[in-house]
Amino acid sequence: MRTPLFIRSILLLGLLAPVLAQAAELYRYVDDRGVVVLDRHGVPPQHIGRGYQVLNEQGRVIREIPPAPSAEEFQRLQADKARAAADAKLLRLYASVEDVERAEARRLAELDSVIGLTQGNLQALRNQQDNLQKQAANHERAGRGVPENLLAQIANLEQEQASLQRDLKRYEKGRVEARSSFADDRQRVAELLGQTP
Known part of the structure; x- marks a missing residue:
């Protein structure tokens, strides 16, 4: 029979596992001076728009967040999206x-x-x-x-x-x-x- 302390330890480990896994992640981004920065706490808001990478504890890239589009790119993307929606609607009709x-x-x-x-x-x-x-x-x-x-x-x-x-x-x-x-x-x-x- 397992002791209550053992069961509590398992439960606590289960609750802490996501936190520990997240704590092992590193964030790599480029700052205002063009220096590559590794940070465990995340990317400062002023640098998020440039894009960044999330690394695991071995330094491998597990996620890559692309840079935010420029105003012109954003408008073009919105226009393309609207055109695609209009085309889809047109093909539903005809x-x-x-x-x-x-x-x-x-x-x-x-x-x-x-x-x-x-x-x-x-x-x-x-x-x-x-x-x-x-x-x-x-x-x-x-x-x-x-x-x-x-x-x-x-x-x-x-x-x-x-x-x-x-x-x-x-x-x-x-x-x-x-x-x-x-x-x-x-x-x-x-x-x-x-x-x-």
Whole structure:
């Protein structure tokens, strides 16, 4: 039977093993004067960005921490990372150039439909306004004043038409942007898949 002291010693050794193993590590870095420094306590914060090595008790490199990238390198790495993410997303959406073309056709058909509806609504409002203006002209020809509610209806129709015209411009701009975006997607998918667009 083992004694409690023996068991406590084993437990204590188990707890201290990571600490002792870490204490045996050396950190090698270059200081401000260009001198190689070995330190058991770690790398001072001002030197971490230059990179360093972690050595075991025999002096062998067990880990190497590379230098931090410069601001330009960091921006390039971030741009590359963003591009890779965008490419991955694009390839999840489209398996081929034909998929891009089908998506473009669907989107343009949707926009054409909305543009057609908006133009139809705009024409209907113009027809209503023409009828109301004819009624207003009849009142004036008869020597009567134009009723306020008739003038208010004409003004409302003008506002609705202006709103629809703004919507129409937005949809047409969206159509141009969609064509451009799909052209870019088609080109990039072709590059990624090694196909000709």
